[in-house]
Amino acid sequence: MSAANSPHNDQQPMAPPGTGPVRIGQPVPRVDGVAKVTGHARYAAEHPAQGLLYGVVVNSTIARGRIDSIDTGDALAVPGVVDVLSHLNRPKMRSLGMLYKDMIAPEGSPFKPLHDDRICYSGQPVALVIAQTFEAARHAAGLVRVHCCAEPHETELRAGLHRSHIPSRLKAGYSPPPKPRGDADAALAAAPVQHRGEYYSGVEHHNPMEMHATTVIYGPDGHLTIYDKTQGSQNCRWVVSRAFGLSKDKVTVRNPYVGGAFGSGLRPQYPLLMAVMAALHVKRSVRVVLTRQQMFTFGHRPETLQRVALGADTDGTLRSIIHEAVAETSRFEDYVEVVVNWSGQLYRCDNVRQNYQLVKLDQYTPIDMRAPGAAHGVYALEVAMDELAHRLGMDPLALRLKNYAEHDAAKGLPFSTKALRTCYERGAERFGWAQRPLAPRSMRDGRVWVGWGMATGTWDASQMFARARARLQADGVLVVSSAATDIGTGTYTVMAQIAAAAMGWPLEQVRFELGDSTLPVAPVEGGSSHVTTIGSAVEGACEKLQKTLLKEAARLPQSPFAKATAAHVIFENGWMRLRSDPAVAIRLTDILACAGKAALEVTYLLLPNMLKQKKYVRATHSAVFCEVRVDEDFGTVRVTRVVSVVDAGRIINPKTARSQVIGGVVWGISQALHEETLADHRLGRFMNHNYAEYHIPVNADMPEVEVIFTEEEDRIVSRLGAKGVGEIGIVGVAAAISNAIFHATGRRVRSTPMTPDKVMAAEGNADTA
Structure with a gap:
């Protein structure tokens, strides 16, 4: 008996009867949905x-x-x-x-x-x-x-800027800013059009x-x-x-x-x-x-202060990018995020300088929060790009297309795949961007100003090592397991779907076991890497199980599969068939019965192909378009429309993937307009530590969100062709909202959240923070 089926653990969920065969790309409902809505799913407490x-x-x-x-x-x-x-x-x-x-x-x-x-x-x-x-x-x-x-004590970031320091490199997943290329300061000084801005993001807690x-x-x-x-x-x-x-x-x-x-x-x-x-x-x-x-009373998204300077020719060609950030950490650890690096990767520019430093404060160490680093860093860059477009008298989308990067100049590498241009085109068409007037304060409905904004999103596409086990039982249940985690993202469903598709097995007869430290090794669930990692391991385990079943079938007396190889057979709906003659077939459970086995089990180790992957930059991209309505008298902002087009490789389950992106958009709206944990620095204490005072959006704050996925596969990132969607949904949303507020009102707010008091206080020009 596996640990996941021991008496102390809940039964792992399975799809309801009648689900039948599934394929990759099919919108399969959550297999754990019934357990959750009926209360049968047990949580830690x-x-x-x-x-x-x-x-x-x-x-x-x-x-x-x-x-x-x-x-x-x-x-x-x-x-x-x-x-x-x-x-x-x-x-x-x-x-x-x-x-x-x-x-x-x-x-x-x-x-x-x-x-x-x-x-x-x-x-x-x-x-x-x-x-x-x-x-x-x-x-x-x-x-x-x-x-x-x-x-x-000292808990205020700005008060500690004088003692900021360059952080240690010793953290998995952290890439220090690349070395400067060109002379960004001289190029900025010589550029005919310049923009300089300071951008602030307050503390957020996960909740x-x-x-x-x-x-x-x-x-x-x-x-x-x-x-x-x-x-x-x-x-x-x-x-x-x-x-x-x-x-x-x-x-x-x-x-x-x-x-x-x-x-x-x-x-x-x-x-x-x-x-x-x-x-x-x-x-x-x-x-x-x-x-x-x-x-x-533990980690949070860190308070971050950023400075961005852009220089361009009058036609919009970027000549200089300077992006500097200072963030907080604790006295006892150097918590780091990749904040500024995106600015050297996202757009084509010969002169780039980036810097990232930390200030130690008397607070708990920050921890990763959805799209750590990118949620803040891309926000600052994308608002700065909008400000530059305004100075140029240029459409913000046209400016981004003008400086579109076909490869990563910082690393001198091509992208494994990149469909960002398609994201721009499909999003603009769906949103109706061509109808957007260039000048701010051009659209009004009564006493409400209407604005349209857009921004780019990006996130790393990564893969780690993992093991997965596949076991076909005599009762016809295919059990696949790994010490993975489902934090509500749909891991149970997607892994079962991958296994069912790989084995040609009915989904209701597949059970994916996770959430147990005794199961085959799996990385921590984070960074949008679970599908690329665990999913690839699951598919590999199923293919290995197929080869084992073929060997067992070949040993049977007078077996028609005696000389068959893996290329000669297909697996569908619980049967193994000869490709050359599909009528020659055997039920997989009959193979076990004839061999006298209660089950067949294999374990597969997934090791990323680093020699191949290191030749490319692997990333997801998105284009976010949004509409806001701003009340002139009260400064209140409502997001009324969002179109998010995402380049995330092959989409395994469009239903759960769409939910992930919608959740990211909701949080992006919350980052833009609602969330911030405020401190009384005299006490060194966070003050609004409850839902009554820590403002989060509710259903009434949410518009209809349209999610569009590009159709492309990335076999460099993963054998499945997938890249991951967990983080990318939030990136760029806050920037698009900020840019829409400016387009509506002509007022630029450079700190999040953009609360009514900030919207009202901002002066009507692009130079005021």
């Missing part, structure tokens, strides 16, 4: 355990300093309270910082909860109340008195529907079965086993269902380590669930 205890976190109220004392007397007196953990009495843990590093950790020493008396940021966990009921633990947590000695939670089931032999809200079960097992000095055989981490994460679950969060501490301390099962307010 919903798995039962006998004698379960509950932990509630106590957080610090200062931004920097030391704990003088912790008074737990009143808390321990609450009926049902078992104990209160702190740095004074936690179970033994290893001290070396590198042992707390997860698989995608940046340079530095990761945060270690309850490690010592140091306070590194406001909201830091300083104690954990363990009780027989959640209510008792929550009440007692309010009675824990933590006395601290506060030290001077998925499911809050971070960990349930640790303490087995009779001391084995820990952990249900955690994470984007990587094996990443969490890695950290737990190393931090506590446990054999990985003593730790199993599962995440069969994740209620959204968007990057917040890429790295293990402090509830995981604290729940394990508690379980080891009391030798019982423990659950720790964060409140909505506590969801603001």
Whole structure:
């Protein structure tokens, strides 16, 4: 029995009967949909355990300093309270910082909860109340008195610009800005048309529907079965086993269902380590669930300040691009993002200079948030391009086409595929861009100004290594498995679809197992790489299984397949047939029966073809067109129409892919108009840490979003031809909205979110931030 089917785990979802054969590119409904809408899908805080205890976190109220004392007397007196953990009495843990590093950790020493008396940021966990009921633990947590000695803190990015530094290169996926090419400063000074602008993006927090939670089931032999809200079960097992000095055989981490994460679950969060501490301390099962307010006490999208300067000839030819960014990080880690690099890749220009620096603040380390780096960096570039187009008296789309890049000049490499020009053409046609008047404040409906804006989006297309296992059972069920994660993106569905298409097997007889650290190795789910990676491994495993079935069939007495090779047979609807004579066929389950086997199982290792891939730049692209309506009296902005055309390679499932892009557009609208976590820097604390004050859009804020996919495949990125769609949907949306606001009002707002007060305060020219 596989771990994913063990008694502790929910049954993995399967398509309903009657689904039948499927193909790649078919809009298949989610196989996990019924489980989710009926409540049968269990999330991290919903798995039962006998004698379960509950932990509630106590957080610090200062931004920097030391704990003088912790008074737990009143808390321990609450009926049902078992104990209160702190740095004074936690179970033994290893001290070396590198042992707390997860698989995608940046340079530095990761945060270690309850490690010592140091306070590194406001909201830091300083104690954990363990009780027989959640209510008792929550009440007692309010009675824990933590006395601290506060030290001077600094949480304001602008105040720390004088001590910014170049970050370490030691983070997976981080590419430092390339070396300058040409002389960007001299070219800018000589350009007849110039634009310089400063762009600011505030802090955002992830706020998925499911809050971070960990349930640790303490087995009779001391084995820990952990249900955690994470984007990587094996990443969490890695950290737990190393931090506590446990054999990985003593730790199993599962995440069969994740209620959204968007990057917040890429790295293990402090509830995981604290729940394990508690379980080891009391030798019982423990659950720790964060409140909505506590969801603001760990990583976030970093506050970022950017400066962009563009120089061009009067015909729009770019002569200079300068893009500089400064972002925040914690005192203990150098969190990095690829913010400025896109500016040297997206447009053709001979003179480019880019710079990216960090400022260490007394805050928790930021973490990746949907399209990290691009959501901010492409925003600044694309607003600057719109401003340059206005100075030139040129259509913004025409300016982009004028400087279209057929290859990446920074790396001197061609793109594996690039259909951005098609995105521009199809989006402009669908949106009706040709009818757009060039001058701002040209379209009005009563007292409402109407504006049209557009922007380009881009994101990396990547692939990692992974394993997948395929097992055909005698009962006719094809089980494919990998330690992948489904954070709501449709992984269950798409992987089952890939397996069914590869094997010619009915979808309702395919089960994809994921979310278990004991399954074949898989990378952390992030960066829009799961389909290119896990999907390719699944297809490879199915092809390997087909070859194994053919060998078994060839061994049968008087087999018509005795001399057949893989090229001689086809697999369809549960049968293997000779291509030359389809009437010669055998049911796959009959092969197992004749061979006397209960199942056939193979494992496939996917290793990216780096020798081939390194010869190309691999990227997704998009063109976003939007319409806004701006109330002249109140400065309120409503997005009324969006067309997003996406170049993401081969689309495996248009239904789930479209949902991903729509979700990205929704978040792009939220980034543009709604979201920002505000800090009181006197206290060094985020203040609007709830849904009442952290503004997010609702259904009434959303327009109809039309998603169009280009028709092209990229066999360099993946054997499937897919590139990935998770991130690209958000990139460029905020810029398109900013540009539409300018077109509507003639007012330029260069900071997000573009709230009514900023729209009203902005002066009516292109030079005012």
